Amino acid sequence: MLGYEFMQRAFWAGGLIGIIGPLLGVYLMLRRQVLMADTLSHVSLAGVALGSVLQLNPALSGFAVAVAGGLVIEQLRRSYRTYSELPVAIIMTTGLALAVVLMSLKQNLSKSFSSYLFGSIVAVSDTQLRLIAVVAAVGLAYFIVLRRPLYSLTFDEETASISGVRTGLLSFSFAVLTGMTVAAAMPVVGVLLVSALIVLPASLALRIASGFTAAILIAVSAGLLGVFSGLTASYYINTPPGGTIALILLLFLLAAIAAQRLIRLKRRHSKYRNPLHSGKSVQEI
Amino acid sequence: MILSSMRNVVFGYDEEPVIDRLSLDIEAGQFIGITGPNGAAKTTLLKLMLGLLRPWDGTVELNGELAADGKLNIGYVPQQIASFNTGFPSSVIELVRSGCYGRLGLFRRFTREQDELVERCLRQVEMWDYRNRRIGELSGGQKQRICIARALTQQPQVLVLDEPTTGMDAASRTGFYKLMRHYVNAHGRTVIMVTHGLEEAGAYLDSVISLERKEKEGWTCLVTNSCSAHFGPED
Numbered sequence: 001m002l003g004y005e006f007m008q009r010a011f012w013a014g015g016l017i018g019i020i021g022p023l024l025g026v027y028l029m030l031r032r033q034v035l036m037a038d039t040l041s042h043v044s045l046a047g048v049a050l051g052s053v054l055q056l057n058p059a060l061s062g063f064a065v066a067v068a069g070g071l072v073i074e075q076l077r078r079s080y081r082t083y084s085e086l087p088v089a090i091i092m093t094t095g096l097a098l099a100v101v102l103m104s105l106k107q108n109l110s111k112s113f114s115s116y117l118f119g120s121i122v123a124v125s126d127t128q129l130r131l132i133a134v135v136a137a138v139g140l141a142y143f144i145v146l147r148r149p150l151y152s153l154t155f156d157e158e159t160a161s162i163s164g165v166r167t168g169l170l171s172f173s174f175a176v177l178t179g180m181t182v183a184a185a186m187p188v189v190g191v192l193l194v195s196a197l198i199v200l201p202a203s204l205a206l207r208i209a210s211g212f213t214a215a216i217l218i219a220v221s222a223g224l225l226g227v228f229s230g231l232t233a234s235y236y237i238n239t240p241p242g243g244t245i246a247l248i249l250l251l252f253l254l255a256a257i258a259a260q261r262l263i264r265l266k267r268r269h270s271k272y273r274n275p276l277h278s279g280k281s282v283q284e285i
Numbered sequence: 286m287i288l289s290s291m292r293n294v295v296f297g298y299d300e301e302p303v304i305d306r307l308s309l310d311i312e313a314g315q316f317i318g319i320t321g322p323n324g325a326a327k328t329t330l331l332k333l334m335l336g337l338l339r340p341w342d343g344t345v346e347l348n349g350e351l352a353a354d355g356k357l358n359i360g361y362v363p364q365q366i367a368s369f370n371t372g373f374p375s376s377v378i379e380l381v382r383s384g385c386y387g388r389l390g391l392f393r394r395f396t397r398e399q400d401e402l403v404e405r406c407l408r409q410v411e412m413w414d415y416r417n418r419r420i421g422e423l424s425g426g427q428k429q430r431i432c433i434a435r436a437l438t439q440q441p442q443v444l445v446l447d448e449p450t451t452g453m454d455a456a457s458r459t460g461f462y463k464l465m466r467h468y469v470n471a472h473g474r475t476v477i478m479v480t481h482g483l484e485e486a487g488a489y490l491d492s493v494i495s496l497e498r499k500e501k502e503g504w505t506c507l508v509t510n511s512c513s514a515h516f517g518p519e520d
Contacts, residue, residue, distance in 0.1 A: 148386040148389070149391075151386070152383055154373075162335055162445075210374075212374055
């Protein structure tokens with residue numbers, strides 16, 4: 001399988017997004033912005049359509065519009081503090097509406113759009129791979145260097161602000177990074193599944209992690225494992241890679257939930273079974 | 286020495302002000318209580334003082350001369366901070382250590398002194414035994430205590446607490462008031478605390494700012510001891 005160059009590129013692209021997506025996902029979930037990835041993927045789709053209509057590189061225009069969308073959402077979030085999900089809903093509707101209208105202006109766009117909608121990781125070009133590598137490098141550096149202020153910001157914005165964290169700048173830079181990651185992830189898993197790669201590993205991690213660092217490590221491990229096993233499975237059973245990756249991530253999450261419940265049940269059982277074994281039953285008492 | 290000075294401050298959330306032309310001086314080095322009924326703008330007053338809200342009119346100043354570098358180190362525990370973010374996947378010790386981030390900056394490692402400080406603060410709020418527990422597993426009162434420990438690890442010159450004893454049992458509340466009293470007496474720090482439990486806390490406080498609503502006069506601000514305040518234009 002890895003003898004084919006297209007599969008090597010697919011594994012590189014998937015591996016890079018499999019690291020940065022789940023990492024971003026942990027912070028997005030904790031900041032109650034879980035729908036942001038989904039929204040920006042729709043906004044990015046509008047950017048792709050705009051690029052096609054204006055005869056620009058669709059990948060780059062999608063990238064630029066996703067970053068701009070992230071900034072607009074952050075600005076609106078500050079205006080609607082009480083209803084922080086509202087700006088996300090507004091931008092999602094706008095992005096999808098724009099994409100549909102712009103697509104209708106060019107009749108021959110539907111085929112190239114299907115690659116953005118469902119992903120075409122096995123057809124990742126060198127340019128796309130370079131873009132993904134740059135975004136992943138920038139994202140990793142961002143999360144490593146700013147891990148302390150990001151932790152404070154994510155826990156509570158007000159206390160972070162008072163203790164000297166420049167919360168405005170940090171929030172805006174985070175929105176830019178989200179836009180960049182979503183736009184870079186699009187050719188890997190497609191618009192419809194981009195949020196799956198960001199949200200599912202993070203959901204799993206937040207459910208089972210005992211601490212913050214553990215949550216980050218679990219999310220990244222699950223993301224990488226999901227991407228690699230999804231790609232391998234899609235190669236051998238000939239299924240769409242994006243959908244396969246998302247379904248495998250979903251299986252991981254369901255398995256983790258089931259395992260966690262079983263462990264809890266077992267612990268409870270072992271704790272309360274002993275008195276009955278050594279003493280009298282309720283009826284006897 | 287004056288810590289915070291407000292002059293003719295007006296602030297509201299819609300069209301009507303909830304604080305109307307308030308002038309208030311708060312002395313440094315004291316344990317100060319802010320009290321009043323629900324909706325009396327106690328939290329608003331704190332947030333104005335901290336610069337989290339901007340007044341419609343008037344001025345709010347914090348005295349930077351109290352800090353060597355001109356920048357006051359303020360520890361803040363907002364109202365029910367712990368119940369707000371229950372699913373946060375952090376262990377107790379991770380959260381409390383984050384109080385040191387301001388001094389450590391982006392890259393400096395924790396020193397032995399800072400590790401000892403974290404331990405001391407957790408012991409002071411009687412939460413050291415829970416250090417490896419996930420914060421979501423703790424009760425409301427326990428979460429409140431670790432948020433206070435986190436603020437203490439900042440070693441702030443001013444500690445601002447909004448109803449910090451919510452969810453704590455009576456013994457924990459008494460222990461907490463004694464700890465704050467010690468913090469003020471032994472270290473010369475300032476503690477400003479919004480509280481509904483003046484009967485319990487009163488004996489430990491140096492001053493009380495009491496916000497009350499009178500039928501015809503609107504809001505009044507009654508102050509005991511060394512704080513001074515009044516509503517209306519400043520002469």
